Amino acid sequence: MLKRRGIVQTTFSVLLALSLTTASAQDNSPYSRYGLGDVVPNTNILNRAMGGISAGYSDFLSINFNNPASYSRFQAIPEANSKRLQSGRVVLDGGLNIENRTLRTPNATEKFSSTGAQFSYLQVGLPLRKNWGLSFGLRPLTRVNYDISRAEYLKDPVTGDSIELALSEFKGSGGTFLPSIGTGFAIKNFSVGVNVGYLFGRRETTNNRSLFNDSLLYNRGRFLTNTYYGDVFVNAGVQYQIDITKQTVLRLGASGNMERKLSATQDIIRETYIEDPNGGDFTQDSVRTVSEVKGEVVYPASYTAGFVVEHQKPLGSGWLVGVDFVQTQWSDFRFMGAQDAVKDNWQVRLGGQFRGKPGRNYFSNVAYRAGFYTGQDYVTAGGDLPNWGITVGAGLPIANYNRLAPGQFSVINLALEYNKRGNNDNIVKENTFRFSLGLNFSDLWFNKRKYD
Numbered sequence: 001m002l003k004r005r006g007i008v009q010t011t012f013s014v015l016l017a018l019s020l021t022t023a024s025a026q027d028n029s030p031y032s033r034y035g036l037g038d039v040v041p042n043t044n045i046l047n048r049a050m051g052g053i054s055a056g057y058s059d060f061l062s063i064n065f066n067n068p069a070s071y072s073r074f075q076a077i078p079e080a081n082s083k084r085l086q087s088g089r090v091v092l093d094g095g096l097n098i099e100n101r102t103l104r105t106p107n108a109t110e111k112f113s114s115t116g117a118q119f120s121y122l123q124v125g126l127p128l129r130k131n132w133g134l135s136f137g138l139r140p141l142t143r144v145n146y147d148i149s150r151a152e153y154l155k156d157p158v159t160g161d162s163i164e165l166a167l168s169e170f171k172g173s174g175g176t177f178l179p180s181i182g183t184g185f186a187i188k189n190f191s192v193g194v195n196v197g198y199l200f201g202r203r204e205t206t207n208n209r210s211l212f213n214d215s216l217l218y219n220r221g222r223f224l225t226n227t228y229y230g231d232v233f234v235n236a237g238v239q240y241q242i243d244i245t246k247q248t249v250l251r252l253g254a255s256g257n258m259e260r261k262l263s264a265t266q267d268i269i270r271e272t273y274i275e276d277p278n279g280g281d282f283t284q285d286s287v288r289t290v291s292e293v294k295g296e297v298v299y300p301a302s303y304t305a306g307f308v309v310e311h312q313k314p315l316g317s318g319w320l321v322g323v324d325f326v327q328t329q330w331s332d333f334r335f336m337g338a339q340d341a342v343k344d345n346w347q348v349r350l351g352g353q354f355r356g357k358p359g360r361n362y363f364s365n366v367a368y369r370a371g372f373y374t375g376q377d378y379v380t381a382g383g384d385l386p387n388w389g390i391t392v393g394a395g396l397p398i399a400n401y402n403r404l405a406p407g408q409f410s411v412i413n414l415a416l417e418y419n420k421r422g423n424n425d426n427i428v429k430e431n432t433f434r435f436s437l438g439l440n441f442s443d444l445w446f447n448k449r450k451y452d
Contacts, residue, residue: 027116027145029101030428031421034379035333035342036176036201036297037144041417042066044121045095045438049393049415050351051371053322055253055306058191058239061409061442063093063125063135066304067237067255068193071135071184076127088127090445093137095120095413095438102431106424118143120436126445128183135195136181144174144203154211165212176201178233189241199262199299200230203335219272219284227336229264229297233257247318248311256303259332266293266336295336302328306349313357321352330378343384347375351391367395369415382427389419393436413438 032038046062047054054066064070075089097120103112123137148170153162180197204226211218237255244250270288275281306324326349330342351371358365370392377385393415400408414437421430 027099027101027118027143028103028112028114028147029143029430030103030146030148031377031379031381031385031430032142032144032146033148033170033172033205034340034381035142035330035335036203036299037142037172037174039142039378040118040140041097041120041434041436042139042141044093044123045393045413045415045436046369046395046440047351048417048436049369049371049391049413050322050353051324051349051373051389051391052347053306053308053324053349053351053371055237055255055304055324056239056251056308056322057253057320058251058308060089061091061411062413062440063091063123063137065121065123065135065137065139065180065182065195067239067253068135068182068184068195068235069186069191069237069239069253069255071125071133071182071193072131072186072191074125074127074133074135076130076132078130088445089442090127091125091440091442092123093125093438093440094122095436098435098437100433104429104431105427106429120438131186132183133185134181134183136179138177138179140175140177141199142176142201144172146170146172167210167212169206169208171206171208173204174202180233184237189243191239191241192237194234194236197233198230199233199260200228202229203227220274222269222271222273224269224271225266227264227266227297229262231260231262233260233299244309247313248309251308251310253307254303254305257301259301259329260299262297262299264295264297264336266295267291268293293336296334297336298332298334300329300332302326315358317355317357319352319354322350324349326375328378341381342378343376343380345376345378347373347387349373355395365397369393369395377421383425385422385426387419387421389417391415391417408441408443410442411440413440 029038041048043052043054043066047057054064057064058070058073060073060075097118100115121139123135125133125135127133150168152166154164154166156163178197178199180195182193182195184191184193207223209221235257239251239253242250268290271286272284273281274284304324304326306322308320308322310320312318326347329344331344333342353367353369355367356364372390374388377387379385396412398410417434419432
């Protein structure tokens with residue numbers, strides 16, 4: 001029997017290692033202090049380059065995990081007169097981000113910049129039968145990472161006079177992740193799908209305060225709150241395809257999730273501490289310690305609806321354009337029973353792709369993509385936050401030199417995004433340049449082995 005040593009297995013191991021080692025230690029986003037943190041880009045790299053459209057997008061060479069109805073498009077070739085698969089195209093899709101974030105305050109020349117790399121997602125898709133597919137993987141949903149210092153004079157509540165100089169430092173870390181498995185199937189032009197996973201996360205916050213006085217010595221105070229949460233999470237989607245002409249289709253799509261109440265536990269520590277001149281610090285006195293306080297985190301409902309118009313010519317050339325509308329009901333968000341400075345938000349996404357007639361020139365085989373999105377951020381601290389961005393990208397095919405596996409097809413998906421969050425009416429403005437790298441590998445599996 002012919003043994004295949006394909007590229008897929010090796011790549012899966014590499015991507016898994018990268019996903020466990022990438023970190024954003026240098027990142028600092030003050031707005032991630034609110035809600036569950038910054039919402040990370042929630043589409044794969046291919047869709048991200050088109051402004052993030054996903055509701056009506058479907059492709060057998062990529063995994064659109066936002067709308068599981070698209071899993072029905074995974075390529076399956078059944079045996080003649082049998083329900084068993086003769087062959088099927090298995091897809092492995094992983095992504096990484098490199099972000100450069102710049103923070104500015106209005107009417108000030110000072111700025112803070114940070115650069116970090118983050119794991120984006122890792123997904124596997126495979127056909128079960130014709131018009132029926134399965135996908136599973138892991139992706140982050142939100143990220144918490146901030147380090148803020150503030151110096152201020154405390155005032156007498158009666159006279160209003162300044163009495164003490166206080167230095168406060170606020171730190172936070174954590175995020176939300178979703179491992180999931182889903183399936184989608186189609187009946188003629190109608191597709192439906194569902195993802196089921198376990199949404200879990202943590203938010204760890206530390207507030208340090210030091211008081212300075214010419215005649216009195218105050219102990220430094222530390223307030224630590226660590227919260228861990230998780231529960232089953234479900235999202236579903238539908239797509240319906242309308243054939244406009246033999247080469248042009250209109251694909252309508254919608255997806256979303258209902259509100260979920262996540263079980264949570266919280267550890268609370270209040271203490272005084274002393275800094276070590278040689279570095280570090282040690283606890284002086286534990287004022288209050290409470291462990292495993294039970295509560296819940298209310299994760300809001302979210303809905304996406306849109307369409308894609310796709311024109312396909314022979315040999316894979318053609319174009320597509322699409323529009324999405326996204327709304328999330330963050331006003332229902334609660335964290336251990338408490339509200340936060342968040343509100344319902346919305347976003348409109350517009351994008352497209354063009355692929356020319358394949359030829360000997362490499363760039364004639366490249367898929368070119370661009371997009372735009374605009375809307376309101378869900379954080380309201382310091383006022384409403386306008387949020388918009390532009391995206392460009394490409395799908396770069398990789399030549400297959402493995403004669404033992406002629407069905408292998410690989411693509412490097414690239415996306416470059418500029419995001420602007422806030423304006424001169426806000427306390428802090430964020431400008432983010434995000435470079436996303438997606439590695440997409442597919443191969444024909446389930447083939448009957450042949451003997452020499």
